[in-house]
Structures are given as structure tokens and as C-alpha cells.
Amino acid sequence: MTLIIDLETVAHLAEQRKDEFDVLRYQLQYDDDLSDEKIDVLVDSIAAPIVAAIDCTQCANCCRGLSVQLGDDDIVNLATATEKSVESIKTDFVDAETYSDDPDIIGTFKHKPCTFLSGKRCSVYAQRPEACRLYPQFTPDFRWMLNWMLEGAGKCPIIYNVLDAVSAQVDDWQRSHS
Ligand code: SF4
Ligand code: SF4
Structure with a gap:
């Protein structure tokens, strides 16, 4: 192959x-x-x-080009990985224009390439969002x-x-x- x-x-x-x-x-x-x-x-x-x-x-x-959908659990995991508050993760990294009330899809990352991309590796790999795990x-x-x-x-x-x-x-x- x-x-x-x-x-x-x-x-x-x-x-x-x-x-x-x-x-x-x-x-x-x-x-x-x-x-x-x-x-x-x-x-x-x-x-x-x-x-x-x-x-x-x-x-x-x-990681450079996709719109990653984030749920509540993802935000909590990213807060843990970065030692930031849940609110600051939402403010700093979630695109406000994509906010929704659905806890499973509360929005998408604000930046492309993804802020957490370091070279070609994910800097929050163990706590990366579910959408990233599945892709x-x-x-x-x-x-x-x-x-x-x-x-x-x-x-x-x-x-x-x-x-x-x-x-x-x-x-x-x-x-x-x-
Ligand atoms: S969180 Fe990690 S795996 Fe997900 S898009 Fe960002 S760099 Fe890629
Ligand atoms: S899933 Fe792997 S092969 Fe596909 S775009 Fe992402 S890094 Fe590249």
C-alpha cells in the first residue's frame, strides 16, 4: 500500500x-x-x-485549519491543562460568534492555527478536546x-x-x- x-x-x-x-x-x-x-x-x-x-x-x-467544536467538558479539560479558569478559557479561546447554549457544542476555537499547536504537536494532548481525539x-x-x-x-x-x-x-x- x-x-x-x-x-x-x-x-x-x-x-x-x-x-x-x-x-x-x-x-x-x-x-x-x-x-x-x-x-x-x-x-x-x-x-x-x-x-x-x-x-x-x-x-x-x-490543527491548522479545522473548526474544532468544543463542549463544556472540553473547556474544563483545557482549563486543567493550562491552569487557567474556565471563564478565561472561554474568553480567550472560544469564538464568541459561535457560542451556543448546547453544553455539548458551546462553540469553536477562536484561532486558526489552533493556539495549542506547538510546532506540529498538541501542547495539551492529554487534555485535548473530544473532537480532536476522534478526528x-x-x-x-x-x-x-x-x-x-x-x-x-x-x-x-x-x-x-x-x-x-x-x-x-x-x-x-x-x-x-x-
Ligand atoms: S487542541 Fe491540540 S489536537 Fe486540538 S486542534 Fe488544538 S493543537 Fe490540534
Ligand atoms: S488527522 Fe493526522 S493526517 Fe489528518 S490532517 Fe490531522 S494530523 Fe494530518
Whole structure:
């Protein structure tokens, strides 16, 4: 398995293959013979070695450009990690324009790249937000996550390589269940 990890190449290829990945989304979202569970098992088996092979500490592209959603628990954890008050974390790091009353999504980080990025590493790694822990999440419900994943394909080498591998196998999946 040859993985593409150069960020410029990933961005270029993802743009070039946009229509192809959109067809993949269409194939999976409109295939009633393949269950969500079956797709997730297949995708997990494809994604696991790719996630293991790509070193995020040599990339950090998501920390430079993504809007990270934060919940109450994340704010408390960041306060612990930085030895600041919860209020100062909210004031200093959460974008006031994104504030909501939902305790699970109270807003997003104010700054890009993320304030907590140090070189290519997270300075609050042990206490990083849940959204950062999960990214890039492929399952459960891969077929329905494809909508946002197509947007991330040009920014995240893991996503691009997983879509590339799924794309190469989807016809076989469909044939074996028809
Ligand atoms: S908190 Fe850490 S993992 Fe999350 S975006 Fe910032 S630097 Fe990246
Ligand atoms: S999750 Fe993707 S974008 Fe983020 S550091 Fe890893 S490979 Fe790079």
C-alpha cells in the first residue's frame, strides 16, 4: 500500500478526484443491499492500517485549519491543562460568534492555527478536546459521514487515503452483495 502523505499532493489529487469521490458517496448512500454495519466493518478494516501508518506529528494540518467544536467538558479539560479558569478559557479561546447554549457544542476555537499547536504537536494532548481525539472519524455510519469527509479529503492525508482505498473496493463490495 503506497500512501500519499504530501499535503500539496493530497490537496491536488482530492480536487482532481472530487467527482469520483462524489460517485462513491452516491454508490454507498443509495445501495440498499449493503447495511450500515457491513460498510462500517469494511471501512474499519481499511482505515486501521492507514491510521497506523500515517504519523500525525509530521502533519498537524487539521490543527491548522479545522473548526474544532468544543463542549463544556472540553473547556474544563483545557482549563486543567493550562491552569487557567474556565471563564478565561472561554474568553480567550472560544469564538464568541459561535457560542451556543448546547453544553455539548458551546462553540469553536477562536484561532486558526489552533493556539495549542506547538510546532506540529498538541501542547495539551492529554487534555485535548473530544473532537480532536476522534478526528478523523470514519465510523459509525461511514456512508452518512461521507458528506463532510469529502470536504476533508483535500486537507487530511488519512481521509484521502481511506477514500482512495474504499473507492478501489466499492465495486467488489457491491458485486458480492448483489
Ligand atoms: S487542541 Fe491540540 S489536537 Fe486540538 S486542534 Fe488544538 S493543537 Fe490540534
Ligand atoms: S488527522 Fe489528518 S490532517 Fe490531522 S494530523 Fe493526522 S493526517 Fe494530518
